[in-house]
Amino acid sequence: MLTLNLKDIKPADVQNYLQHAIAPRPICFASTIDKEGHVNLSPFSFFNLFSSNPPVVIFSPARRVRDNTTKHTLQNVLEVPEVVISMVSYDMVQQVSLSSCEYPEGVNEFTKAGFTEVPASIVRPPLVKESKVNMECKVLEVKPLGTEGGAGNLVICEVLTMHIDDSLFDEEKKLDQRRINLVARLGGDWYCWVDDRNLFRVEKPNTQLGIGVDALPAGIRNSPILTGNNLGQLGNVNVYPVIDPAFEDTHLKHIIQYYSINPADMEKELHRYAKKLLDKGHVQAAWQVLLAVD
Numbered sequence: 001m002l003t004l005n006l007k008d009i010k011p012a013d014v015q016n017y018l019q020h021a022i023a024p025r026p027i028c029f030a031s032t033i034d035k036e037g038h039v040n041l042s043p044f045s046f047f048n049l050f051s052s053n054p055p056v057v058i059f060s061p062a063r064r065v066r067d068n069t070t071k072h073t074l075q076n077v078l079e080v081p082e083v084v085i086s087m088v089s090y091d092m093v094q095q096v097s098l099s100s101c102e103y104p105e106g107v108n109e110f111t112k113a114g115f116t117e118v119p120a121s122i123v124r125p126p127l128v129k130e131s132k133v134n135m136e137c138k139v140l141e142v143k144p145l146g147t148e149g150g151a152g153n154l155v156i157c158e159v160l161t162m163h164i165d166d167s168l169f170d171e172e173k174k175l176d177q178r179r180i181n182l183v184a185r186l187g188g189d190w191y192c193w194v195d196d197r198n199l200f201r202v203e204k205p206n207t208q209l210g211i212g213v214d215a216l217p218a219g220i221r222n223s224p225i226l227t228g229n230n231l232g233q234l235g236n237v238n239v240y241p242v243i244d245p246a247f248e249d250t251h252l253k254h255i256i257q258y259y260s261i262n263p264a265d266m267e268k269e270l271h272r273y274a275k276k277l278l279d280k281g282h283v284q285a286a287w288q289v290l291l292a293v294d
Contacts (some may be wrong), residue, residue, distance in 0.1 A: 011065050011150040022185025027096065027185050029153075030059055030086040031125040035255035039070045039117065039126060041109035042098045045087060045185030046152060057085055057137065060145075060152035068149040072105055074142070077155055081139035086131035086155065090193050091179040095130075096183075101191065120161050132165035132180065163167040208238035215240065221291055225271040230278045241287040254287055256280035267293050 006014050025045040028058060032040050046060035061074040077083055088096050092115075099113035110117050114229050116129035127134040137157035145152040170176040182194040192198070213235040221231065251273060259266035270293050279284040 011148070012158075015065055015150055016187065019110070019185075022075055023184075023186035023190075024184030024192045027088040027183060028057075028059060029084075029086040029088060029096070029131065030061075030073050031086065031098075031129055033080050033082070033125045034076045036074075036078045038106050038109050039110060040076055041113070041115065042071060042073045043100050044073075047085075047167070056140070057135070057157050058158060059085070059155050059157070061155065062152045063146075063149050065149040070153070074153050074155075077139050077142060080124060082125055082140075083137050083139060083155070083157055084120055084123060084125045084127050085135040085137055086128040087157070087180070089131040089132060090118055090183050090195070091181065092130055093183050093191060094282060119162075127163060132168055134163040135159045136161040136163075165195050203236070205236060210236040210238055211240055219267065219293065223271050225268065226275055226278075230275055230286075231281050234279050234290075237283065237287070241291065242290055245250050247285075247288045249285070249289070254290060256292060 004017065006017075008087055009017075026047055027043055028047045032042075042061070044059040044061065046134055048058065048064060050056050050058050061071040063070055076227065086196055086213065095113045095115065099109040099115070101109075101112070103109060103112060105224050107113075110126070111126075117126035118129045118134075120127055120134075123136045123138065127136075130257050137159050140153055140158050141154075141156045143154040145154065152178070156258050164175070168175055168179045170179075177194075178196055178199060180194070184194065186192060213231045219233065220226065226234075252270075255266065255273060259269055270289055274289040276287040277283075277289060
């Protein structure tokens with residue numbers, strides 16, 4: 001394993017390691033305006049949600065590593081503490097890349113990247129028409145994290161108003177994660193696309209406490225076949241399961257009959273079958289299979 005002391009590494013290399021390792025990162029546009037009314041639009045992946053009550057998002061226009069200069073976005077929010085945060089989807093990702101070019105001060109990235117300004121209802125910076133989620137925000141604080149190249153400047157924003165495109169809602173008028181079509185930033189030139197091909201669900205923990213991985217029998221806990229994910233599923237039941245006499249499974253019966261003279265091989269085969277069930281989300285059935293080991 002490579003162990004790095006980041007204080008001994010060039011800032012550009014530190015940035016490279018961190019941006020590859022801490023990923024994916026959601027991407028937003030920050031639409032800002034200076035005191036003379038010049039609009040700036042810039043994408044940020046140093047961005048996330050940090051509170052829902054009050055609703056607070058933070059993005060960070062970091063000082064440039066190569067020459068320690070600051071971005072127009074930072075200068076604008078210090079002059080006019082308002083911003084529109086717009087979420088970035090796959091159908092605009094190439095325009096987003098174009099808008100990240102370091103155009104001279106006063107150049108409008110909306111125009112350069114082919115986006116459309118829409119007047120906001122509360123704040124002065126405009127919305128991005130092409131974005132399906134726009135958030136009008138007031139800047140609560142700008143917190144510098146350092147004075148050298150690569151240092152972040154946390155722009156702490158309270159969300160005042162959200163504008164959400166109707167196409168993102170399901171039949172129950174709830175946001176459908178699959179319809180937002182988000183993209184995220186990784187290291188180097190890499191991005192990822194959040195769509196049906198890589199979305200999956202993980203059930204939230206029960207309102208009652210799970211028994212925990214430490215409560216699993218040693219044979220299950222130390223299984224060379226079951227993964228950490230599998231153990232987490234098994235440990236999330238709130239009551240230790242018992243054998244259900246009504247449980248019927250043809251494959252389980254086959255395993256017990258075929259491996260009856262070799263308990264060690266039977267245990268391995270039962271663990272393999274339990275893993276298949278767990279990978280499909282059938283936790284209770286997997287428990288019944290594992291209880292058959294004894």
